[in-house]
Amino acid sequence: MDRSASHADHPIEPDARRGLAILAAVCVAALALPLAFSGGAVATPAIGRALGSLGTSEKLADPTALNWITNAFMLSFGSLLMAAGALADLYGRKRVFIYGLAGFVLCSLALACAPTLLAVDLLRGAQGAAAAAALAGGTAALAQEFDGHARTRAFGALGATFGLGLAFGPLIAGVLIEYASWRAIFLSGGVACTLSLVFGTRYLRESRDPHARGIDWPGTLAFTLALSSFTFGVIEAPVHGWTSAPVLALLAASAALACAFIVVEKRSARPMLDLSLFRYPRFVGVQVLPIATCYCYIVLLVVLPLRLIGVDGLREIDAGCLMVALSAPMLVVPFVAAGLTRWFSMGVVCAAGLVLAAVGLLWLAVALRAGPYAAIAPLALIGIGAALPWGLMDGLSVSVVPKERAGMATGIFSTTRVAGEGLALATVNAVLAALTATHLAQRVPGDRASLTEAAARLASGDPVQAAAWLPVAGATTLQHAYSDAFGTVLKGLAAITLLCAVIVAAFLGARTREQVAPSDVPAQERQRA
Incomplete structure (x- = not known):
């Protein structure tokens, strides 16, 4: 047995x-x-x-x-x-x-x-x-x-x-x-x-x-290759250009593989991704939550230390201490979020948290102009805002579909969360490098290749090597170009987070009987992810 x-x-x-x-x-x-x-x-x-x-x-x-x-x-x-x-x-x-x-x-x-x-x-x-x-x-x-x-x-x-x-x-x-x-x-x-x-x-x-x-090996292979092609294309774009043949080929291959993945999953007897779950509007709304936290929280865990250490000149230990202001709320706020659901629906709590995170991102864009330590308060606000949906979305992922579909629902949710983090990181890094190159071109003369290389190295947190590629630009010029680009990126992240808040409020805002505890789902279904 x-x-x-x-x-x-x-x-x-x-x-x-x-x-x-x-x-x-x-x-x-x-x-x-x-x-x-x-x-x-x-x-x-x-x-x-x-x-x-x-x-x-x-x-x-x-x-x-x-x-x-x-x-x-x-x-x-x-x-x-x-x-x-x-x-x-x-x-x-x-x-x-x-x-x-x-x-x-x-x-x-x-x-x-x-x-x-x-x-x-x-x-x-x-x-x-x-x-x-x-x-x-x-x-x-x-x-x-x-x-x-x-x-x-x-x-x-x-x-x-x-x-x-x-x-x-x-x-x-x-x-x-x-x-x-x-x-x-x-x-x-x-x-x-x-x-x-x-x-x-x-x-x-x-x-x-x-x-x-x-x-489901065909589905797994198509999904992995689609993600890999897209990520590789986005990472190469700042160096080779968004309209270069290799980048366009990689992005086109990613789109074709994504379509192939959908076709494979529709025809599979035991698909890795059950597309029929997306007929539930509340399930679609739940998938927006990890995407939102990727852009308002996870991305900052990566790109902000690169700025603090590489461009602002902080030691690694000082940057690590500063980052605690962003991530420490994750230890407490999820429990507060669970308590708030006694009076408000989970969707409202999640949407409110995303609005707070968006406000924090806009505040951070302004605060960083005064120096890295001025970022403590806005980072704490971002952390609090992101932690509100963080503590609820795992339970929501299984509560918005029939109980017999809970295993597949949690698998899709986990994949959306982790794969979304990788895609968000690649996209934000590429956009940051492209914006930095644009600001550098407005400030200093130089050929396109040198400007692109310098911008890519600034985006990776290495102003010394950026200066080696663009010696005509002083350290202050490089820092200002990068800071302006970083501020624009933060505003873009705030806009994405606000859009996600609107979608979450529309799809998940109403209190319904579907809001049940994860422990109500049978163990055999909950553990499959």
């Missing part, structure tokens, strides 16, 4: 010690994942300084390679998350969790010894794939080990751990760079996942979905 089926029919409450060990295994892994994301962003300038020069001052770090330090991780993580969940159902949740952790540890150790930027980028892609397996397998296994209120508390602890990693990831990365090396960031993630691996191997029980029928 399948163990997962018998466990679902006859729930077994683990003893306190074993249950704590299981929860610790998954939560420690969940703590390492945000550190791998935000820590890599904070470490980017240091990695560029260390690996960008190949022995001569003339050979400078490629800004495209620097962008891939974060984008490679997010791309593989987002595109493979649903496939990893299907593998966990088919071959075993514990097995996929353990293999994912082992791969993450190996990649982390290799990153700590990486000799070149190319090696870092390739290893970050492999690390993202391992993270997808660890997250999908770990959360599915956790759902099988706990039932009822114990499951609610366990997933609450898991969410709090993610919040802890987001809140203090930049600070931890800054401290490690200040007192050790950027390599210590990846080494610490490997050590954390080693502890998780030990506990998970010993205490987790294996479980499978007895009804799993295989992996």
Whole structure:
């Protein structure tokens, strides 16, 4: 008899010690994942300084390679998350969790010894794939080990751990760079996942979905290639130009692959993405929430440290301390949001939070003109605004569809969140570089290639190499051009966030019976993502 089926029919409450060990295994892994994301962003300038020069001052770090330090991780993580969940159902949740952790540890150790930027980028892609397996397998296994209120508390602890990693990831990365090396960031993630691996191997029980029928490989391949083509095209656009043949070819390929993915999913007997769910208006509204938080919150976790360290000249540890103002509200505000739903609908609370975040982004665009430390108050407002929907959208993702569709709904939601983060980062970096090039062209003479290269290096947080490409521009001119472009980007992010707030209010604003707790959804459906 399948163990997962018998466990679902006859729930077994683990003893306190074993249950704590299981929860610790998954939560420690969940703590390492945000550190791998935000820590890599904070470490980017240091990695560029260390690996960008190949022995001569003339050979400078490629800004495209620097962008891939974060984008490679997010791309593989987002595109493979649903496939990893299907593998966990088919071959075993514990097995996929353990293999994912082992791969993450190996990649982390290799990153700590990486000799070149190319090696870092390739290893970050492999690390993202391992993270997808660890997250999908770990959360599915956790759902099988706990039932009822114990499951609610366990997933609450898991969410709090993610919040802890987001809140203090930049600070931890800054401290490690200040007192050790950027390599210590990846080494610490490997050590954390080693502890998780030990506990998970010993205490987790294996479980499978007895009804799993295989992996939608055509859909997975089309989805991954579509995301990869779009991301690569957007990253290359600032260097080669948006109208260049390679960029247009990549973007066209992305559109064609996306259409192919839709066709494959419509014809698949067991699709990775059930398109029929998009017939529910409230389900569509829920998908807007992770997109909104990507643009008002996640993007800042990456692009703002690059500015603070590379352009404003802060040390990594000081930039990490400043970033706590943005991410610390994630530890408290989600609980406040849950309390507010006693009086307001979840959609209203989420929309109100997005409006606050948009106001904070506009405030930040003005405050940064007075210096980096003037950003503390607007960053806190952005963090509070983003944390309001953050604490509710996971529950909404399963409450706005019939209960029997909850597993697929959470899978789509998770993929929208993680893949959206990668796309948002690539797009914002490309737009920032393009705007910086435009402002530089208005201020200093220079050929298009030099202006483009200088702008790309400024956008990656490296004004020294930008000055090497555009020596006629002084440091002040470069900084002002970048600051003006950064302010325009913040206003654009505010506009996107406000638009998302309007859509969320329209689709999710009314209080309905669909607003139920995630614990009301059967365990077999909730864990499939």
